[in-house]
Amino acid sequence: MSFFYNAKSVCQRTNLGIDVSCIFFDDRREISSVEFFSELETALKSNDTMPDCMVFVAGQNLISALKVHWDSPTQQDTFVTRGIRNQIHYIKEFHFYSWEATGLVEHHIHSTSQGGSRFTLNVGEILSQGLKSLVERNDVVQVAPAGHVFRHPSGTVNKLFIQARELAKSEPQLCFIGRLIVAQLENSVKDELCIVFIDTMSIYHYVHEALSFIGSSARIHSFHSYDDVKKITPPTEPYLVVISASTSGGMARQLHKNQRFDPRRLVTLVDMSSQGRSGSVLVALDKIDSQFRTLTETGVETEIELVGEHFSSKAKPPRAVTLGIPHTPKHLKAALKFFDVAGFSALNVPKQPSGTRVISLTPPLIQDGDVFDRWLRDEIRWSVSSSIDFIVHTNDDCSLALANRASVLLAEARGGGSIAVLSSALINHDVLALAKGILVVTALAGDGGQLREISRDLREYVDPLLPRHFLVGTGLPQSEEAWDRLKQFLERNTSHRRYGFSARLVLPTGPESSDDAWRAMHRLAEKADITELEHVSVAASIVTDSLQAATGALHAGANGYLAKFDGSALRLSEGFLFFDDVFKDRIQEVPEAAIFLAMSSAMQAARECKIPGNQLKPTGYESVVISPECFLRFNDSILQACLLRASLPSELDYSASPHLSKLMKEFLIKVFDRYSHSYGAAASEFAAALATGRLKLKKSDQDEVLSKAIDHVKAAPSALLGLLLLANDL
Structure with missing residues (x-):
């Protein structure tokens, strides 16, 4: 639409x-x-x-x-x-x-x-930015993995592979591109078109849409990229040539220089640059991101030869990553000490201020002389402008307390004078009319939505040259990239100077997908409640009772994890790698949310790891999964549950690797076989992950796991049996 x-x-x-x-x-x-x-x-x-x-x-x-x-x-x-x-x-x-x-x-x-x-x-310039949006959201550009480069059919070698066929993923996007193609053409080119040459049939729909828009009945002829490009010559009838993609402009240049095609009738949909090109370019990548230019430079890398138009992330088996010391989040230990046990609420229970949707946190009260207060005092003295006489805080009690403490410290640093403190909900042009400088504080920020709103308000209410500083107690963004975007947004202004920005702790916690593990469990509970199943080796009454038990277990674990087979909660033992000694001798007091925060942030650290072999991040050439070894290394049942919940579905998809699928199969068979012992305490979590489709094995391996597990527990109704039956019904 x-x-x-x-x-x-x-x-x-x-x-x-x-x-x-x-x-x-x-x-x-x-x-x-x-x-x-x-x-x-x-x-x-x-x-x-x-x-x-x-x-x-x-x-x-x-x-x-x-x-x-x-x-x-x-x-x-x-x-x-x-x-x-x-x-x-x-x-x-x-x-x-x-x-x-x-x-x-x-x-x-x-x-x-x-x-x-x-x-x-x-x-026209605004519409051209729509193409930038399409390139960014539709994965049009694939970058070769570390140590590799692409060899294109033209012979060009670089790290980019452009898939112009991915530009449009919907009919409105297709229509939009077709009209922009028409906008590139001069009236003399559009008039009485008889034939359009394209280098691949994958862009046929774009060209057909453009021709339909101008009411042209011109025929479309594909010359199949570099195979037949040297064979075509400019026809005597009005023509147009549309090239899908290029990184060097070589095809358009050859058609123009060697084969005398009119450059006014040459259009390239996606190219590295529009400068020095024969014909026009619809999308120039160097205008989208200047870093693309560096990807055309090559060194001594392994070449991946591109044949045809298709390129899949499963061109090779997924790479397995094992979590370990290199993935320890930089500020995790400090964050756990700061919030301690009392700072965490139950999982999925909204509480303000909220760091993430799954985890809600409350910063502790600021005490004179503690670690946080010393940081705040130093930041006020060293980084905050002395002209600041107004403090704006986000609308929550913790941020109000931080603002009041900052006001006292700022007054001390200035040698006296009052510092006005006001909630962001109450600011307006009149209130800020006499301000000489503004300090914006928040105790806890996620990706910074509230800070962005305050920044936008200040743009309307005060002069952009007024000194401004943003101070964050703890940042829990989804990723380092999200935090960098926030910092850039808050610091930049119309002057050559940047606004100030301070944050004591920044801990990326991982992506918050709307389709997360807890939502998947909720949908599974709904399915279990209404589904009628039959199994050849399980009595009908046991099937019915097991599905009811599964529904109850899923509802009971809505704000946590699925219980052990005996109904008790999953527990953590001493020695968790990412806790170090923070909760030494208090491990039984640690809330589930703190354990999930540690595991989720460690996985995000793995995604953003700078060492290619340890990086939990897929490329267009290679997918990546959590190594089955992780479930052996982190063998406490609650850690295994955290791994399953914090992973992206793609990171638990072992179906493309026979080797990894076999390893997971052998592990799961043992877990379900020992479901009543500590080794298999997370059996229900693994069964639910299989039932929701988040955990995937090769079909033959998954069938074998479920068959053996169902046979092992089919004697009596249980939540575990119900979950296994639901997984078997997929």
């Missing part, structure tokens, strides 16, 4: 930078008013910060219909209100554009300010 993305542009009239949310609507079908506003809300929620304006683009007939929907007073007011905070319109304009065969036509502008339109947009 629509394709939306976020773009950055510059107003052509004022030369001010603006954030734009652009939504392109596919006009193959009619769109109702409810669908229209639903798409707008979804697009708006995809922004980290509120955009300055929104741009709606559609065909001539559809844009008129969308304008009618927009003119509905109730729905329009409801949506416009979403862009208002503290009586300030953050979304200042809504632009409607009609995309016709001859180009883009401005259809309507709705301004939320009384003075009329404030922005003059370069809509």
